[in-house]
Amino acid sequence: xxxxxKIEESIVEQLNKADTEDSIExxxxxxxxxxxxxxxxxRSLSDMNIDKRKxxxxxxxxxxxxxxxxxxxxxxxxxxxxxxxxxxxDFLDLTLPxxxxxxxxxxxxxxxxxxxxxxFGEMGFDIAEGPDIEDDWHNFTALNIPPEHPAxxxxxxxxxxxxxxxxxxxxxxxxxxxSPVQVRTMMKSKPPINIIVPGRTYRSDxxxxxxxxxxxxxxxxxxxxxxxxxxxxxxVEFVKKFFNKEKINYxxxxxxxxxxxxxxxMDIGCIREGNKIVLDxxxxxxxxxxxxxxxxxxxxxxxxxxxKYQGFAFGMGIDRxxxxxxxxxxxxxxxxxxxxxxxxxxxxxxDFPPNSRKDSF
Ligand code: PHE
Numbered sequence: 476x477x478x479x480x481k482i483e484e485s486i487v488e489q490l491n492k493a494d495t496e497d498s499i500e501x502x503x504x505x506x507x508x509x510x511x512x513x514x515x516x517x518r519s520l521s522d523m524n525i526d527k528r529k530x531x532x533x534x535x536x537x538x539x540x541x542x543x544x545x546x547x548x549x550x551x552x553x554x555x556x557x558x559x560x561x562x563x564x565d566f567l568d569l570t571l572p573x574x575x576x577x578x579x580x581x582x583x584x585x586x587x588x589x590x591x592x593x594x595f596g597e598m599g600f601d602i603a604e605g606p607d608i609e610d611d612w613h614n615f616t617a618l619n620i621p622p623e624h625p626a627x628x629x630x631x632x633x634x635x636x637x638x639x640x641x642x643x644x645x646x647x648x649x650x651x652x653x654s655p656v657q658v659r660t661m662m663k664s665k666p667p668i669n670i671i672v673p674g675r676t677y678r679s680d681x682x683x684x685x686x687x688x689x690x691x692x693x694x695x696x697x698x699x700x701x702x703x704x705x706x707x708x709x710x711v712e713f714v715k716k717f718f719n720k721e722k723i724n725y726x727x728x729x730x731x732x733x734x735x736x737x738x739x740x741m742d743i744g745c746i747r748e749g750n751k752i753v754l755d756x757x758x759x760x761x762x763x764x765x766x767x768x769x770x771x772x773x774x775x776x777x778x779x780x781x782x783k784y785q786g787f788a789f790g791m792g793i794d795r796x797x798x799x800x801x802x803x804x805x806x807x808x809x810x811x812x813x814x815x816x817x818x819x820x821x822x823x824x825x826d827f828p829p830n831s832r833k834d835s836f
Contacts, residue, residue: 673691
């Protein structure tokens, strides 16, 4: 038996005994590693004369290929055996009863974002997102609010301090509304556009119905024919579905936003009982959103041809509609992290689909 046969026999024998991936790796190193048997022999080829080198070289190459294949086959076999074993032992009992006593609850804001997304999703809207830290241009300038415009003051902006204030040309802000995502979306995708943008927004303001961090959902529709009637229809349909009522008292008031023309605000009829606001009647009104037809100036700023395309936008206060739907009196307590409040107003993962609510307080 020549040397190559001996090596082959010894490797095959080792492989037959091996039953772990580690032992296979050891055999691979023994045979084909840098100092492996076969590698060593290949190295010795250079000392042989040309004729011997030719015939022996061929033999050793064939052996190398054969051994590599044997090692790979065995490795795969062991892998499959291990996977089989794991699948047999990893057993998940889906019939176990669910633990309803778990302490965590879903925050009303998260629940309402899910509800809102589901309703607009059914109407054909996609969800878009943008950064909480925005630059001046996306938050204001592109939306037709130039640097000296009084609407900038109305926004109670949180400006971020730049390391080198003088050198930096654009300042950064915590976004004061979700409208900059309109700009980002129009700049990167072509109409038709149908998006909603649920997210966090920030303004320096705090009282019963204002917190420095709050939530909005933006809506944007851009195509060739959408008009104010579509905007109204879409929002009325939304509030009916969201509040789960066929008849809702609402009104649209003319308003002003630099990025829409014409602009309006939508109010919902409510009754204030003490400090609680309840959805009913038309004695009192709660403003829930701003809206309008996208100003052609904004379309052009975002590279959309305003002669061909038009559309509408709205920005709704998520926390406001949550207060109204679930009777929570003070917005500030939303973000106090008081466990008693969270247990009382929070939802379980089973309070879904929307319009259901746990009633065991
Ligand atoms: N961005 C406005 C705000 O925060 C709301 C709005 C959005 C108004 C879109 C019109 C169109 O007050």
